[in-house]
Amino acid sequence: xxxxxxxxxxxxxxxxxxxxxxxxxxxxxxxxxxxxxxxxxxxxxxxxxxxxxxxxxxxxxxxxxxxxxxxxxxxxxxxxxxxxxxxxxxxxxxxxxxxxxxxxxxxxxxxxxxxxxxxxxxxxxxxxxxxxxxxxxxxxxxxxxxxxxxxxxxxxxxxxxxxxxxxxxxxxxxxxxxxxxxxxxxxxxxxxxxxxxxxxxxxxxxxxxxxxxxxxxxxxxxxxx
Numbered sequence: 312x313x314x315x316x317x318x319x320x321x322x323x324x325x326x327x328x329x330x331x332x333x334x335x336x337x338x339x340x341x342x343x344x345x346x347x348x349x350x351x352x353x354x355x356x357x358x359x360x361x362x363x364x365x366x367x368x369x370x371x372x373x374x375x376x377x378x379x380x381x382x383x384x385x386x387x388x389x390x391x392x393x394x395x396x397x398x399x400x401x402x403x404x405x406x407x408x409x410x411x412x413x414x415x416x417x418x419x420x421x422x423x424x425x426x427x428x429x430x431x432x433x434x435x436x437x438x439x440x441x442x443x444x445x446x447x448x449x450x451x452x453x454x455x456x457x458x459x460x461x462x463x464x465x466x467x468x469x470x471x472x473x474x475x476x477x478x479x480x481x482x483x484x485x486x487x488x489x490x491x492x493x494x495x496x497x498x499x500x501x502x503x504x505x506x507x508x509x510x511x512x513x514x515x516x517x518x519x520x521x522x523x524x525x526x527x528x529x530x531x532x533x534x535x536x
Contacts, residue, residue: 342443343442344441345511345513347436348439348513349515353386354405354414355386358515361376362520362536372394374520376518385407387403387405388402402422403420403421403422405418405419413437414437415435416450423456423462425456425462428452428454429451429452435447435450443479443486450473452471453472470496471494471495487507488507489506498527502523506519521534
């Protein structure tokens with residue numbers, strides 16, 4: 312009786328399909344991700360994100376970035392860098408409109424209360440979605456540097472200002488949506504770029520921020536993640 316059971320076992324496996332079958336194909340990669348809804352959620356619901364950088368000397372700097380809703384149609388980006396117990400905080404404020412159903416920047420105030428001049432022809436609504444590799448400029452404008460008791464340099468000069476987005480593939484199902492600010496003066500430019508790891512639903516699962524600049528022949532970028 313035992314021998315019969317042993318002989319019948321392989322037949323049972325074959326009959327049940329236990330020895331074969333092709334693996335299920337992997338789902339195709341996601342190539343389209345939301346843009347407008349993610350930025351609108353940052354502007355209207357806010358959020359705090361953190362990153363760390365360790366320089367070549369082993370000095371650790373903590374970054375905290377908070378997107379904070381303000382008065383209707385406004386939000387601010389607050390940035391705090393903390394190293395060796397000392398904290399430096401900066402911010403800029405963005406005036407936006409959704410009159411055309413999509414997020415569009417219509418005003419800007421920098422860290423030292425200079426107001427940007429943005430022509431209506433130089434601002435573009437965010438797209439609802441974007442494909443991997445896509446990018447565009449949200450607006451270009453200019454900042455007149457006032458003598459308002461806050462600024463310590465470049466008073467009376469005009470700086471160029473631009474705000475843009477880009478979408479880069481991260482994994483088969485996620486992408487990095489990056490929001491970049493460039494402020495450009497004579498021989499000097501500064502970059503602030505926040506990248507949010509998102510899925511096809513727009514859920515944010517990761518954050519990375521880059522601070523960069525150019526001064527004469529020196530270029531640098533510091534990444535916090």
